[in-house]
Amino acid sequence: MQPNTRLLQIMGAIGALSGFALWALWKILDAGVLSDRIALSIAAFVAAGLGAHLALSGPLAQKQAGSRALLLGALTSLLVTLAALRYDDISQTQPIAVGFIVVLWHLALPFLISQGLGRGFRHYPTLYAEAWNLFERLIAAWIFVGLTWAVIYLSDLVLSLVGLQLLTLITEIEPLGPTITGAAFGLGLAVMLDIGGAVVPALLQRLLRLLLPILLIVVVLFIAILPFRGFDAVFGNLSAGVIFLVLTAMMATMVTAATGPDNGHETKARMLSLSARAMAGLMILPALLAIWALWLRVGQYGWTPERLAAALLMAIGLISAAFYLGAAARSVWHQAIRRGNVSVALLGAGLAVFWVGVLPTEQIASRSTVARYEAGLTTVDALDIYALKAWGRPGAAALARLQEKADAGDTALAALLADGSVTASAAKIAKLRAELKGLLPVQPVTATATRDAWIDLATDYDLQDWSRICTPDASAEPALCGVIVGDFLTDSTGEEVLLVQKQGTNLFVSGFAFGEAGLKPYSVSAGGSIGYVPEAQTDALFASLMAGPPTLMPAPMNIIPLAGGIMFLPNSSAQ
Numbered sequence: 001m002q003p004n005t006r007l008l009q010i011m012g013a014i015g016a017l018s019g020f021a022l023w024a025l026w027k028i029l030d031a032g033v034l035s036d037r038i039a040l041s042i043a044a045f046v047a048a049g050l051g052a053h054l055a056l057s058g059p060l061a062q063k064q065a066g067s068r069a070l071l072l073g074a075l076t077s078l079l080v081t082l083a084a085l086r087y088d089d090i091s092q093t094q095p096i097a098v099g100f101i102v103v104l105w106h107l108a109l110p111f112l113i114s115q116g117l118g119r120g121f122r123h124y125p126t127l128y129a130e131a132w133n134l135f136e137r138l139i140a141a142w143i144f145v146g147l148t149w150a151v152i153y154l155s156d157l158v159l160s161l162v163g164l165q166l167l168t169l170i171t172e173i174e175p176l177g178p179t180i181t182g183a184a185f186g187l188g189l190a191v192m193l194d195i196g197g198a199v200v201p202a203l204l205q206r207l208l209r210l211l212l213p214i215l216l217i218v219v220v221l222f223i224a225i226l227p228f229r230g231f232d233a234v235f236g237n238l239s240a241g242v243i244f245l246v247l248t249a250m251m252a253t254m255v256t257a258a259t260g261p262d263n264g265h266e267t268k269a270r271m272l273s274l275s276a277r278a279m280a281g282l283m284i285l286p287a288l289l290a291i292w293a294l295w296l297r298v299g300q301y302g303w304t305p306e307r308l309a310a311a312l313l314m315a316i317g318l319i320s321a322a323f324y325l326g327a328a329a330r331s332v333w334h335q336a337i338r339r340g341n342v343s344v345a346l347l348g349a350g351l352a353v354f355w356v357g358v359l360p361t362e363q364i365a366s367r368s369t370v371a372r373y374e375a376g377l378t379t380v381d382a383l384d385i386y387a388l389k390a391w392g393r394p395g396a397a398a399l400a401r402l403q404e405k406a407d408a409g410d411t412a413l414a415a416l417l418a419d420g421s422v423t424a425s426a427a428k429i430a431k432l433r434a435e436l437k438g439l440l441p442v443q444p445v446t447a448t449a450t451r452d453a454w455i456d457l458a459t460d461y462d463l464q465d466w467s468r469i470c471t472p473d474a475s476a477e478p479a480l481c482g483v484i485v486g487d488f489l490t491d492s493t494g495e496e497v498l499l500v501q502k503q504g505t506n507l508f509v510s511g512f513a514f515g516e517a518g519l520k521p522y523s524v525s526a527g528g529s530i531g532y533v534p535e536a537q538t539d540a541l542f543a544s545l546m547a548g549p550p551t552l553m554p555a556p557m558n559i560i561p562l563a564g565g566i567m568f569l570p571n572s573s574a575q
Contacts, residue, residue, distance in 0.1 A: 008190045011057060015186020018050040019178035029087060035459060036090050037081065044080040048105055049073025055109050055134060058193035060116040076105055094361070094559035096309045099354045107349055109134055121346070124338040128261035132205070133192075141188030148184040155270040175205040189399040212275040219282055225497045241293030241310060248317040251283045255324065256341060259334045266334045281321075281328035281336065287321035290314045302368040302378070305361040306388065312355050316348040362391040366398035373413075381428045393474040431485050432463045433531070439470060440483050443550035447485035447495070448508070454483070454497045454512060457519045469501055482546045489513060502542045 015146050025046050029039045052072045083097040084090040110130040111121050155268060156166040170176045258276035260266045291314045298307055302556050323340030327333045357363070372378040372541035383402075389393040399417075406414035414426055433455050442451040455463070470481035484498040494514060501508045511518045 001464040007058065007193060009185060011054070011186040011193075012183045012188035013186070014054060014057060014572075015189075016179045016183035018054060018186070019182020020175050021050060022182070023178040037084065040084060040090055041081045043076045045073045045077035047073075048076035048298070048370060052105070052109065052112075054189060056112060056116070058189065059113045059130065059133075064116045064405075067115060072108055072112065074107065075108075078100060078357050079104070079353065086360075086394065092392060094305050094445045095304055097356050100309070100356050104352050104356075106134075107345060111345075113426055122342050123262040124342055127342065127345075128256075128338075137189050137192040140192045141185045144188030144191070145181055146182065152180070157438070179497065181215045189434070202379070205257040205260075208254050209269075209272050209276075212254050212258060212272055213280065215250065216275045216282075219251070219279070223285060225283070241290045241297065241314070244290035244467070245310070245314055245317055246288045248283055248290060250416055251279050251286070252317075252320055252324065255280045255283070255337060259337045262338070263334065266554060277328050277333060279332070284321040284325045285317045287314070291318060302365075302372045304365045307495060308359070309355070312351055315575060316351060319347060320344045328445065330571060341377055360394065361393035363506065364444075366391050366394040368402050370398045374405075379541070380410075380416055381431065383413075383416060418538045429460050429463060432467050433458075436463065436466060436470070440481055441546055442483040443512045443546060444485065447483075448495065450495055451483045452515070454519065458513070459519075466501075469503065473568050479542075480548065482542070484545060484550055486550060486552060488552070500542065500545055502538060507538055507542060 025043060028034070029043060036041070049069045049072065053065050053069035054066055060068070073247060079101045080093075080098070083101070084093045087093055109125045113130045114123050114126040115121055152166065152170070159166050170180070257277050258267045258272060267276065277567075293312075294307060294310055294314060320340065323344060324337060327336030327340055330336050369378070369384065369388060373380075373383060385399070388398050388402075389400070403411060403417055406417050412427065435453050437452050440451065440455075442448055458466075468480065472480055481499065481501045481504075483494050484500065486498075487494070488496045488498065488511065492513060496514070497512045499510045499512070502511070511521065
C-alpha cells in the first residue's frame with residue numbers, strides 16, 4: 001500500500017470517528033443526564049482533544065499525537081471550567097475568555113509537535129515551520145469540507161431528477177452528517193500533509209516581505225504627523241488603542257516573515273532587510289501608544305473585562321516590541337528576533353492562562369464600576385447595569401452594593417435599579433426625549449408638534465439608537481439627522497414622519513406612521529434608491545431636504561399590491 005493512501009485512510013477514519021463522537025456527545029448532553037458544568041467540561045475535553053489529535057497526526061505518530069492530544073484536551077477543559085466558575089449560568093461565560101482559550105489551543109500545537117519530534121520547546125525552525133503549516137492545513141481542510149458538501153448538494157440536485165433524495169437520507173440518519181464532515185476534514189489534512197505543505201506558507205511569507213516597505217512608510221508618516229494632528233484627537237477612544245495593537249501585531253508578523261526560520265532563510269534583498277530591521281526598532285512606538293490609549297480610556301470609564309483583555313494583549317505586544325528593539329540594535333539581529341519570538345510566545349501563553357484561570361477580571365471590573373460611582377466619577381445615567389448583570393457573581397455583588405446605597409437615600413440610583421432596565425433608566429429616557437426634540441431639525445418648521453409626538457411614542461431602543469447616531473461629536477457638523485413631516489401614505493389619514501440619517505457617505509431614510517398601538521414603522525423605497533452616493537452629494541442632498549418643506553408628487557408608475565407590501569418597477573428612462 002502506498003504511504004499516501006494509508007495516510008488518507010488513517011486521517012479519514014480519525015476524522016469520521018471524531019465527527020461521530022461529537023454527535024454522540026451532543027446527544028448525551030442534550031438528554032440532560034449530566035449537570036451543565038460537567039457537560040461543559042466533558043464537551044471541551046472531547047472537542048479540544050479530538051481536534052488536537054487530528055492536527056498533530058501526520059507530523060507525529062498516532063501514539064504520540066494521541067497522548068499529547070489528551071493532555072491538551074485536559075488543559076483546555078480545565079481552563080473552560082475555571083472560566084465558567086464565576087457564573088451561576090455557564091452560558092454567561094465571557095466570550096473573551098473562550099477566545100483566549102481557543103488561541104492557547106492553537107498556540108500549543110507547534111510546541112507539542114516540536115517536543116514530540118525530540119527537538120524541545122525552543123527549536124525555532126520547527127516551531128516556525130509547523131506554525132505556518134498548521135495554519136495552511138487547517139484552512140485547506142475546512143475548504144475541502146465546504147467543497148465536499150457542495151458536491152453532495154449538487155449530487156442531490158441531480159439525483160432528485162430521478163426521484164432519489166440524498167440530502168433527505170443524510171438528514172434522516174443523524175450521525176451521517178457529522179461523520180461526513182469529520183471524514184472530509186481528516187482527508188483535507190492528509191492531502192496537505194502528503195504534498196508537504198510548503199507552497200502556501202512560502203507564498204504568504206514572500207508577499208508579506210514585499211509589503212514591508214509600504215507599512216514602514218505608513219508608520220513613519222504617522223509618527224511624523226502625530227504631534228501636529230494633536231494627541232487628544234487620536235486618543236479619544238479605545239479604537240485608537242485597538243488600531244495600535246493590530247499595527248504592532250502586523251509589524252511583528254512582517255518582521256518574523258522577513259527573518260525566516262533560521263540563518264540562510266532570511267530575506268536577501270537589501271531594501272527589505274533594512275525595512276524589516278527599521279520596523280523592528282519602531283515597533284515599540286505603536287505598542288506604547290496602544291497602552292497610552294487604553295490608559296486614557298480606563299481613566300475615563302474604568303475597567304471592564306474587555307479592557308483587561310486589551311491590557312494583557314498590549315502587555316504582550318510591549319514585551320515583544322522590547323525584544324525587537326534590542327534585536328534591531330545587534331549586528332546579528334535575525335537570530336535575536338527568533339529567540340525573542342519563542343520567549344514571547346511562551347510568556348504570552350502563560351499570561352493568557354493566568355488571565356483566564358486566575359485573574360478575577362469580572363471582580364476587578366465590578367469593583368471599578370462601584371468605586372467610580374461612589375467617587376462621583378460616574379453619573380447614575382452612565383452606570384452600565386446591563387454589564388454588571390453580565391459579570392456573574394462579582395457583578396451581582398456590585399449590584400447588591402449599589403442597592404445598599406439606594407436604600408440609604410440615593411433616590412436617583414434607587415429609580416435606576418427599580419426600573420429594572422438593562423439599558424437605561426426612566427430618567428435617562430426622559431432626558432433623551434428632551435435632547436432629541438432640541439437636536440432634530442424638522443421640515444416644515446411648523447411641524448414641531450408632530451415631531452415631538454413622534455419622539456414621545458418612540459421605543460427606548462430607538463431613542464438610544466437615534467441619540468447615538470444623531471448626536472454630533474466635537475468635529476462633526478451640527479445636523480446629522482433631520483425629520484420630514486407630510487402626508488406620505490395615501491391610504492391613511494393624517495401625517496407621517498420620515499427620519500433622515502446621514503452616516504458618512506450614506507443617507508438612510510426610515511418611515512413612521514401613527515397608529516392606535518403607537519408608532520408603526522414602514523418601508524421607504526427612497527432609502528434603497530439613495531444607496532451610496534459621493535460624500536459631497538450626500539451633504540448637498542441632506543441640506544436640500546432640510547432647507548424647506550418637501551414637494552409631493554404622484555409616482556409615475558403603477559404598482560402591484562402584495563400581502564404585506566407592494567411591488568414596483570423603477571422608471572429606468574428617468575434615471
